[in-house]
Amino acid sequence: MNPLTADAVMVVHGPEVFDAGDVEWLIRLLSPREVLVAGVMARTAARESGLPVTCTDERPSVLLNALSGRAFLVNRGKTPDSGRIFGEIIAGRLGSGRGLVHVESSSRTVYSWNRADDALAQEIAEMTGFTLASATSTGTPRDGTREIRGCIPGEAVFVNGIVIGTATDETVVLSSRNGTIRPVSGLEVKPHGFEKLLRRGLPDLRAAWCKSGMIRSAPPRPGKVRVSRAGRVAVIDHCGHTLYQEIEDEEVCGVLAIGDDTTAVCGHICSHAGIPVFGVVDGDGDGIVEPGFAPGSVVVEVTYGRDDDLGREVAATRDLEASYWDEWVEETLRSLEGRVRVVVDRREG
Template identity: 75%
Template sequence: MNLVMVVHGPEAFDAGDVERLIGLLSPRQILVAGVMARTAAEESGLPVVCTDERPSVVLAALSGRACLVNRGKTPKSGRIFGEVVAGRLPGLVHVETSSETVYRWNRGDESLAEEIVRRTEYALVHAKSTGARCEGVREVRGCIPGEAVFVNGIVIGTATAETVVLSSRDGGLRAVSGLDPKPHGFEKLLRAGLPDLDAAWCKSGPVRTKPPRQAGRASRGGRIAVIDHCGHTLYQEIGEDVCGVLAVGDDTTAVCGHICSHAGIPVFGVVDGDADAIVEPGYAPGSVVVEVVDGRDDDIGRELAAVRDLDAARWEEWVEETLRILAGRVRIVLDLRGE
């Protein structure tokens, strides 16, 4: 078919969809979009190329036949995701495995859509995405009440409705409806400046439901990467020279622990007990997580990043000295140094 498959999210890998589609469609290339998708793809061992871009950007840069592959947490959320991506493109063929549907959005490649339907026996649906948005307003659709809502990788609250409406008018960011806000989350998000809601990465629900696979231990000495409430940037920071990660924030620590477990990189996590259970836990041997006794993880994290040497002869020694500095201010809630 001379096809490029752009895969979004980890679930398509974890459920075996990608492997099955490779057998049916014989794509010439598989591009992976998304942080947890990259982790799941690497664990799968399938021949893929990982990117740091969102699916619409990856697809827009391609010439020739291409399709989006996604497994939404529900068929409805899968369709909504495809509509959002299609709203940024002139046309799109979207393979939604949660409902076994091929969507031909906005008059996308008809022959490609029909060929995929023939080979997969999925249903074909012709659909239209208007892409119209109100300036300064963003809707996060397909939410399940009670699940976490993210903007640029930071949890800003809990969904109370299927649609969360956010507004960035008047120089601030606020929840208009559908969200029980997490003030500390808004504070973390705005610390980097007011986000462009039209371009922001917005999602809801867990980032991955499958536990990570353990890998062999990484180098015991080298650079320590600092990830402060931005777990989605982790892959940009970890290279062969990294022996460990200083993660600041409950959700960031969970995401870093999950990804680094697969990479064999230990994590020193600083948390304050407001986790949102967004990912299955997992940590590489040598990891330590401490909870702030009084105060916030932000303050301790910034202090450590400023005063600690981030080049370590040995990870274990760096951890010991860091714990000594924090004595009386934190308590250890996870300690895998003996593993």
């Protein structure tokens, strides 16, 4: 008789499960019917791995809610506690009466949240040798308030892909009142981060993507090298998590990234795809990802002012339909002469 896992969908979250080899091992061991990948950096790690998976733009809870048959979530938290917290959050977002089978690699535990498919959970625990544990989620937070738990003091805190400050406690509490967001506790604020977040509109804290720490700890794996070519220059302004929506376009020949963290994320993701990046930074990066840039990439640091202003000026004044990427970079550097200094240069020669 086939194991239950052979008829189940494995939903994978985060890059660490790929980087640590968990996904490859679980595919070989459990033979799931399908593997769906959730998350931007997970997609990057998945593509680098070459494993037979399907990448999506959806969050784990959205994927799991949309599946009608057997399914389970695989995650590797930065700590066992943060991994458990993540599972609790996802379980609390599933539809009424739906449980969650959650394989947490960091603690070698299979959680059965909210009376999940216990038969599937037990089978996975037996096949992997992981501990089986029953758990109950506490439900959704009260209106207007969001707790970001499992933080390590000193690490960056994100809301919808933008760093809003540094954690000072294991739990960061945010409040949404009177058309703005304010920190309640556990956060050393980065004012520019809040400014960038609110510039895009007031987010719904209950549904917002919130996390802390590095978005990927492993460096990018080198991939293919593209020759300089004509095409469109995609502009990514302080929201690197939207990058895949742009670079899936075959017409894109390079990326203009605005902001330190955005440049780091774009460089990391694009390096495996061989897509060069022109980054505009001002030196206030938070070290959220290991850097890496494809050949042809250039990063400039503004000598005065903010990267926001100069980056948007470049986006507004330079022709974003490039005859050749290398020529576009040369012309852009000439237009910025005396206002920036080159800090990364991956051009040949």
